Amino acid sequence: MSSRILTSLGVAASVVLLAMAPAAVVAEDTYAIKRTFKAGEVDRYKTTLDIEAAGGMNIQIVFATTEKTVEVKDDGTMTRSISVDTAELVMNGQAMQMPGFKPATIKSTFDKDGKPIKEEGEAGQFRQMLSMTRPMAEADRPLKVGEEWKTEVPTNKDGTKKMNVTVTLLGLESKGETLSADTFKIKSVADGTVESPQGDQKVRFESVSSIARDTGKPLRIEGTVGGIVIPQFGPAKISFKVVRQPDAAPK
Numbered sequence: 001m002s003s004r005i006l007t008s009l010g011v012a013a014s015v016v017l018l019a020m021a022p023a024a025v026v027a028e029d030t031y032a033i034k035r036t037f038k039a040g041e042v043d044r045y046k047t048t049l050d051i052e053a054a055g056g057m058n059i060q061i062v063f064a065t066t067e068k069t070v071e072v073k074d075d076g077t078m079t080r081s082i083s084v085d086t087a088e089l090v091m092n093g094q095a096m097q098m099p100g101f102k103p104a105t106i107k108s109t110f111d112k113d114g115k116p117i118k119e120e121g122e123a124g125q126f127r128q129m130l131s132m133t134r135p136m137a138e139a140d141r142p143l144k145v146g147e148e149w150k151t152e153v154p155t156n157k158d159g160t161k162k163m164n165v166t167v168t169l170l171g172l173e174s175k176g177e178t179l180s181a182d183t184f185k186i187k188s189v190a191d192g193t194v195e196s197p198q199g200d201q202k203v204r205f206e207s208v209s210s211i212a213r214d215t216g217k218p219l220r221i222e223g224t225v226g227g228i229v230i231p232q233f234g235p236a237k238i239s240f241k242v243v244r245q246p247d248a249a250p251k
Contacts (some may be wrong), residue, residue: 031169031184032142035216037080039072043217044245047133053233060090061098063126064245076112081105084126128196132225133240135188135207136165137218143169155194163192163205173210179219180246183210188223196229203227219244 044066051059064086070079083105087098104126109118123130139149148168155161170185190205207223221242230236 030142030144033138033184037069037072037078039069041069043067045242046245047129047240047242049129049133049238049240051230051233052237053230054235057233058092059233061087061129062090063087063098063129065130070107077109077117079107079109081107081121082123082130084123084130087126132205132228132238133221133223133242134218135205135209135221135223136167136190137186137188137209137211139167139169143167145169145171153190155192161193161195161200163190163194165190170208172213179210180244181212181214181219183212183219185210198229198231201227201229217244218242 044064047063047065049061051061053059063084066083066085068081068083070081072078083103085103087101089096089098104121104123106119106121106123106127108116108120111117136153140151141149143149146169148166150164150166152162152164155163166187166189168187168189170187173179173183173185175182186209188205188207188209191203193200193202195201204226205223207221209218210220211218221240223240225238225240228236228238
């Protein structure tokens with residue numbers, strides 16, 4: 001997301017990606033969050049959503065995305081794209097391709113402050129899924145481990161609906177079997193109202209992100225979403241996991 005836009009059910013998922021950032025040391029035990037995007041960089045992610053719907057129905061959706069920084073201009077304007085490459089649906093233990101799935105790409109252009117200027121492409125229901133699973137993980141000021149930063153972000157165009165967001169730097173993580181780089185562990189909590197085709201929904205997002213300290217790329221995100229009403233299924237509890245996939249070996 002941009003610096004001031006939290007994920008919402010109708011917000012472009014590309015905006016959310018701008019929230020992900022590395023931390024640079026500003027003073028002893030104090031860290032500033034900032035990401036530098038590089039034209040041509042490519043990241044691939046696997047996203048898994050587990051949905052517990054009304055009536056005890058359990059649904060799992062697994063999809064793969066390719067996320068690119070297409071262009072970075074001298075004035076700071078940037079273009080990024082997200083492509084949904086594959087999608088699988090698992091219902092009551094039975095796996096199948098997502099009904100009606102077609103690969104889709106969203107391309108978004110942002111100004112130097114991360115505000116969206118233009119968007120092209122369609123991603124259908126995946127726009128909502130991407131928005132839910134790419135939380136805010138930044139702060140406007142340097143943070144010490146254990147320190148939190150709070151803000152409000154609008155979820156509609158006129159700013160009448162907002163989310164209260166708390167971002168906490170939980171700690172530092174070391175490279176290991178499940179992490180390909182040293183990371184910052186960041187907790188994000190957001191409560192508020194978002195618009196949706198089903199009407200206004202009061203939702204709560206909670207997540208923990210592991211962000212690479214050297215590049216600012218999210219390596220792993222795990223979280224939950226409450227208060228969502230899903231068409232045909234009603235109120236639902238959602239948990240999700242996003243994992244960056246290893247880079248392809250050079251040929």
